[in-house]
Amino acid sequence: MALNFFDQFMSPTYMGIPLMALALTLPWLLYPTPTTRWLNNRLLTLQSWFINRFTQQLLMPLNVGGHKWALMLTSLMMFLFTINLLGLLPYTFTPTTQLSLNMGLAVPLWLATVIIGMRNQPTAALGHLLPEGTPALLIPVLIIIETISLFIRPLALGVRLTANLTAGHLLIQLIATAVYVLLPMMTTVALLTATVLFLLTLLEVAVAMIQAYVFVLLLSLYLQENV
């Protein structure tokens, strides 16, 4: 079956049954449930260690009100991390390449932070619209600019994740196609391109992890401003 470049970004269906729910929930099976044992096997020890360290690191700059978001942010991180990394395997579908999913994650979470800020401390939340030490003439302009930047945030969050992953996957496909096509024709060039592909794969692994982290980090920053 010939693959279109954009087939990988189509929402998977099987005989008309959408498989998106499976694509989103099956990665959960990769993580073992914590047991009641004191000493666990290596996988569970590493998983617990990683989750604990990550949560500690993420919540360090937040005050106590922000600690309510610990579960949300850590589980979001694990979700995006896993889905991004699993998407690098061949013939897999990456749900985070869908703008709808990413906007669906970004907009409610961002809006939650804004509403929390406006509700609990409206002066401080509005005060963020004017950075300290601006000259008096620039105040109106700056407020407009900061408001625009505030509303761009969910768009940026969602599109950043989508664009990074989509671009990465597309690049992998393109360069892999180049290798495939060049292999019988110009083998040396194909090998060079294969090196490029290898390096790109490494980059994509890094990008997958970093983008997940950046998403969650930015959300925690927005929360920090507002809580």
Added chain:
Amino acid sequence: MCRTSQSHVMTRLRFNEISRYFFAILVSLWRRVQIGRTGTRTTAIHCTGCTNSDMLSRLVFVSASALKSSGPLGAGLVQASRCLHTSPQTLAPVPPLPEEGGKTRHGIIPEEIFQFLYPKTGVTGPYMLGTGLLLYMLSKEIYVINHETFAAACIGIVIIYGTKKFGPSVAAFADKLNEDKVAKAQEVKDLATRSLTEAIQEEEKEQWRVEGRGALFDAKRNNVQMLLETNHRERLHMVTNEVKKRLDYQISLQNLHRRMQQEHLVDWVEKSVIKSITPQQEKESIAKCITDLKLLAKTTQAKATA
């Protein structure tokens, strides 16, 4: 993943319990209908204490167990699958974790497949199976080599290289995390043991010290006795000295008396003698003295000239 507790629940549900659950569900539904009619909040609170999802989940269990206990398959289904259980179906005592993970060949394929195929196909059996399967899929174009193959190769290399390079260190790190946990608890235990042993030793030392206390008291007693003895002897010396002094005084007094008596007597005798010397006797003695002297002078003169 311990899902066994649920199967226990399912096997133990009996008919009266099933009917009780159905009745409870019906009652809750009836109550909600009533709340909808009257709109009071108080009964709503009582009902939402036992939440809707609770009832619904029980409904699921009930229907599953109802299926299991009724019908042609019935209870035999649960018993039949018992031979497939590999773990003990109890939660206590906690079964120990295996030391090593499952054995695999080439990192992915479980050793059990090789053991399974060994009796019929020997050592090369699984490899033949793998190669044959791969070639079959390639030749029949069930799997088409396309650009994804190269992408798969790349990510495969990355994964294999990563596992080989960082696997042992990550495993060692995980083991170290567990060991640190054990070491911390062990440290507490060791500290307690050490402090108790030290306390025992201190106690024994104190007991030994108590034994030595008798010797200490003896020494002290001896000391005191010696002091008393010395004091006593000093006083004796003093006494003797004083007595001697007194006696010496008496002796010297007596000696003085006697001497005085003697001298007095001598004086008296001399006086009386001097008194008794007549003038004539004096003249005679002086003449004798002069003649003696002359004689002496002559002799010496004679000696000198000779």
